[in-house]
Amino acid sequence: MHKYIKNIILFSISLISLSACSDSSTPKEGEKYQKISTVLTQPEIKPVTEVFSLVCGPCRNLEPSIGELEKLTNQQFGKVHVTFNDQAQVAALIYYAAEMQLNKIPDEKMLSELFAAVRVGEGSTMTQKQQAIEQVFTSRNIISPYNFDELQKKALLRYLNKAIEITNQAKFNAVPTFIVKGKYQVLITGHKDIQDIANTINYLLKQP
Template identity: 55%
Template sequence: MKKLLTGFINLFTLVFILAGCSDNSTPVEGEQYQLLPANLSTYRLAPVTEIFSLTCGHCRKMESIIPELENLTSEHFGKLHVTFNEGAKIGAMIYYTAVMQLGNIPDAAMMEELFAAVQMGEGSTLTDRQAAIEKAFTDRNLATPYHLTQEQQSKVLGMIQTANKVSQDGEIKAVPTFVVKGKYQVITSGHKDVEGIAKTISYLLTQP
């Protein structure tokens, strides 16, 4: 009886230790994600939308991680360019000029060219940046942001205005981040790795 009781206690202790050391995979509100102040689903965002800016160095790094996140979550991500300062507004004009003509998000190669052009380092001039931006468009037989028709300008302006409303209603103040189901914002700094971000996104996709 004593041996049986000792074995039970040892087993209970082992289970308790394992439970205490196990990884709680359920994301915590305020740590891994937060509820947005407004429901953005009326803007018809993709279920998972990356919020970014061409002027953001961290966004440029995130670009190479997006395919892995899409694979881990089995979702194709949308994109929305913020407009919360002058630099971001210029970046939005460039980005939405591409989206307007392609009817879709630019591919990885074009996105990298746009990031590289906008974030051109010290020693570069405005002329250098403009030339790099224009090349990214002309190489694909697209009109550049500097040579749009009135109709094209109106379409781009409409996209920028929508992006601005989303940013303001959602009180988006930092990028890169992800909005899930138009209701939740992922706190990227609350994760240690790509897998952690993917788990949070997958969890939020299951929430009402």
């Protein structure tokens, strides 16, 4: 009888252990991701879309890992610059001035230079900051946004308006983050490392 009871207890402990393992391997809503109230259907929204800002320090720190995340998820990420305040909107204009002329997402090196130029130290004058930003463009033989003509400004404004629309619909209030399938937002702070983020993205890609 005692042996039977002992076996029941051991079996119960085993079930609890298995359940715990299962729970920890499945990303939890509210902890690692959340649903977006309005599904994003814009062409800029890819199966996985990075949402960022050039004025965001954590975004700058995450940027070198985007290539690794793309490999871990077997996805080529889209990119959206948030516009939730005046500073972010100015930075968005600079980012989209590059994307518009390149007709693609800027490469990691250019993004790194844009992050650095936009976040030039407090001791710098506005002229010095402008010169740093212009250098990123002119060194690649593309036009600085400070020198856009009226047609280019109108085209740039269309890019900005799309970013504003996406930011408002998704109600972004913090970056960096990732949007998966236009339905789910990854909560970066709930993850311990790049592999953990990739696991959540891969999980969400399989969701309806």
